[in-house]
Amino acid sequence: MARRMVIIGGGAAGIGAAGAAKAAAPSAEVIVYTAFEDVGYSPCGIPYVHGKEIPDFTSLFLAEKQAYADAGIDVRYETTVLGFDPESRTVQVEGEGPSGYDALIIATGFDYKPPGVPGEDLGGLYYVKNIRRAMEWDKILDNVRHAVVVEASPLGLEMVTALAHRGIDTHVIDPHPWALGELCDPDIVAPVQESWAEMGVTTHWDTRLLGFTGDREGHVRTVATTDGELPAELVVVATHKVANNALAVAAGLRTGSTGGLVVDDHMRTSAPHVWAAGDVCEIPHGVGGLPLQGLTGSHAYAQGKVAGTNAAGGERAYQPVYVPWGMVAGTWMIGGAALGEVAATALGVPHVVGKATGISRARYFPGVRPVTVKLLAEPRTLRLIGAQMVGGEGIKERADFLALAVRKGITLHDLASMENVYSPPIGALNEPIVTAAQAGVST
Template identity: 60%
Template sequence: MARTIVIIGGSAAGMGAAGAAQQVDPDVHVIIYTELADVGYSPCGIPYVHGKEIDSFDRLILQGKEFYADRGFDIHYETVVSGIDTKRHTIDVPGEGSVGYDQLVIATGFKYEQPKVPGSDLGNLYYVRDIRAAQRWDKILDSVHHAVIADAQPIGVEMATALAHRGIETHLVDPHPWPMAEITDPDIMEPVEESWRELGVHLHLNTRIDAFLGTERVQAVRTSNGDIAVDMVVVGTKKLPNNDLAAAAGVKCGSTGGLIVDEHMRTSVPDVFAAGDCVEVPQGTTGVPVQGLSGSHAYAQGKIAGSGAAGTLRSYSPVYVPWGLVAGKWMVGGVSFGETLAGALGIPYVKGVAEGISRARYYPGFKKIRVKLLAEPGTLKLIGAQLVGGEGIKERCDFLAMAARKGLTLHDIAWMENVYSPAMGALAEPMALAAQNGLTAVQS
């Protein structure tokens, strides 16, 4: 008899698990439960549709529902799983009763941290996640003149840029001295702040939100520096693991609130795997658990979980967390630690910083790039990086994450080979320049 794998969640981790399970065992019966009306779309693209860089939400849907039906996936849309009985190997689904499984994959994703201020239950507070809700909100945006972004976490940063592109008077309110202050450094975000001001974004940093004001809908935001009249608020708070269901079933959570998994994405409960924003995984340099990473991490974790659930254990390595996004007119990105985070964790480092360009200076359209590398004192092994520039950030972050994973040093990066083509890359690679400056600083 074919095994039954139940997957709770239909985003990147859940659909990655479904595909991997079927690849390992073509006869497996895959049942997917999702609270949403769609699976397999890209929520990361929503801000770019709102900002009109992408012309349609349809482009965010990777495959139609018929595709998954033809593959034999039994998907239950807009269906809530109310409980898990790990001893009986069943889940509880209102309207369907108990559904049995041989293996279970929990891919319940994240929930936004709720603002703990009066008025958080008012209408016109927008949480960016569900594509159907985003389509409704996109129509509302046509009549919005004034908006507040509550918190400059990554989604808030992307939405501030999107609303500015939309021509909406946008106020970004955050309690920290610079945007994304918990993961970025001020020198990296400084050009972003300048470009936001050029786009007309009003920055309210070192500013606390005290209340959302209104009757049925939010009409103003009360801050520690005064009230801001608004038509809507985008809540850009932290992503928290959505683990109430799993925790109630006795699956162990870790220090971040994410589910504890081993390298095979197995949880503390036999025959239960987990992946995506609901789990925590070790950071490669420190071993410290981290949670709430990117869609690429979630998809890769889902592939490991689905493969294991179908009978073939594969391993997921500790992460070095390459990340990047568009903020204002710039791209920003990094790997593991910047100076701010390393300092907060008490991690010693030496650094090398350089300003470079993305193409030959005489080639039209070259962009500036600032690269900061952090290395371990003594060994000079790369432990982190932060970058800001007009292009080429993603590729460099990918490379630097692999460099950290493989133990490359500032010496290795300083004298790396690089492509020189006027239209594609400058003679002097900015990463190499940063590493050379780091070596000079150490030797002086």
């Protein structure tokens, strides 16, 4: 009899798991349950459609629905899973009787942390997640004059920029002293904040949300904060991502300090025959083992591949993460890998810093932009433990490389003498990573 595999969730982790399961066990029956109308699209692209950098939402779909059917993946759309029982190996679906499984993968993703203030049930509060809702909100944006973004998280940065591109009077409020306060160093994010000011964005740092007030129709009209009251016909709630773990918790699965499901390197949960992947679980950081939850789509997809392969009887392991990250915000690219200076200090991790500003291409080539690189290393060994960067281009590639460098134990000495590409359109004579490493070696 064919192995019956059930996946709850149709995001990057769920679809990655489904594809990997079919590859590892082509005869397996693979069923994906999703509460939404679609699977296999990029929610990360939604802010860029809102900002008009991407022309339409159809570009965000990875494949037509028929492609999943042709691949032997049975996707059950707009279907609510009520629960599952690891002991009997059954799943309870709304409107159906219990259904058995041989292997179960939990890929239920994340929810935004509720604002927890009066008025959070008003209309006009936008949680960027589902593409069909985003299509509806995009039409509304044409008539919005004033918007508030709650918290300068990664999504918050993208949406602030998108709203400014739409010509909307935009305010951002955040309880930290600067944007990405728990992830990014203030000197790295400062150019982004300066560019926002040039775009007409008003920022409110060290500011707490107090509540929302609405009109007679129940639609938000103002946002109350510790820095005063702000007008708004639209509020983007970009609070911290929390694990959507209700089904798993009800089934008795173990969660960690982040609220994410605890998994091993094969993405197995605490329950037999149950795996998990994506934002619903927590993964150890490669530097110090700190558990992390709510990473990126690439992490979710890779975890799904591991979970799907192993659930189907294959063999694949997932490593601790060093979290290369990057984004476009304002008129800049920012990014990094592993630990920044603020995070390292908060965790009590000793470090030395090497920092330098270079250029993205030859000084005489059109479009040249500055690139600032900050490297963190262990004081004695000078082994790299993190990096952060801001520039006009080339941040993603440097972040990917530096995350691998941290993973492999590369030192500032190694980076200070590394070779680099010199080509006027794409690389300057002096690579900023090299210059930053040299500054760190000399400290």
